Amino acid sequence: xxVPTTSSPPVRLSRAEADGFxxxxxxxxxxxxRALAVTLRxxxxxxxxxxxxxxxxxxxxxxxxxxxxxxxxxxxxGLNWATSWWRKHRRETAPVGGDDxxxxxxxxxxxxxxxxxxxxxxxxxxxxxxLLDLTTAETAEALGLSEGTVKSRLARGxxxxxxxxxxxxxAS
Numbered sequence: 001x002x003v004p005t006t007s008s009p010p011v012r013l014s015r016a017e018a019d020g021f022x023x024x025x026x027x028x029x030x031x032x033x034r035a036l037a038v039t040l041r042x043x044x045x046x047x048x049x050x051x052x053x054x055x056x057x058x059x060x061x062x063x064x065x066x067x068x069x070x071x072x073x074x075x076x077x078g079l080n081w082a083t084s085w086w087r088k089h090r091r092e093t094a095p096v097g098g099d100d101x102x103x104x105x106x107x108x109x110x111x112x113x114x115x116x117x118x119x120x121x122x123x124x125x126x127x128x129x130x131l132l133d134l135t136t137a138e139t140a141e142a143l144g145l146s147e148g149t150v151k152s153r154l155a156r157g158x159x160x161x162x163x164x165x166x167x168x169x170x171a172s
Contacts, residue, residue: 053078072142114164122157
């Protein structure tokens with residue numbers, strides 16, 4: 001199976017390797033998409049980020065497939081790609097008032113809306129730990145952080161969510 005990517009020549013994987021990637025993709029693509037949609041607060045950007053990250057994972061599947069947590073790798077690559085895209089986009093277009101990162105279309109409840117209000121570093125950690133169910137060590141590796149930083153961002157983010165959600169309950 002040959003899959004062209006934008007940054008490298010076509011990749012040739014054996015049938016077994018391609019089958020392994022296809023199984024990985026079926027299990028993880030939607031999970032990583034949801035995590036990126038919540039983290040980025042832009043569904044369309046999250047979809048493109050997953051597509052790009054999965055293409056890169058396929059191109060490097062012999063290495064990525066051997067990682068302890070390939071889904072964490074894909075999440076991080078997608079997050080990095082989206083961050084780069086967003087920076088380029090902001091440089092090329094003038095901001096037009098309002099929120100630069102509108103809330104995701106896939107936010108069904110107040111918890112996800114409150115999560116969308118957190119700073120990106122806290123959202124990324126909470127998304128990895130809770131939505132992707134990664135361990136502290138896996139989250140640290142996926143995001144390129146120390147475990148202590150993951151723990152502190154998680155604690156601060158969850159505390160902010162509790163405050164926001166309790167304020168919403170009181171207002172209701």
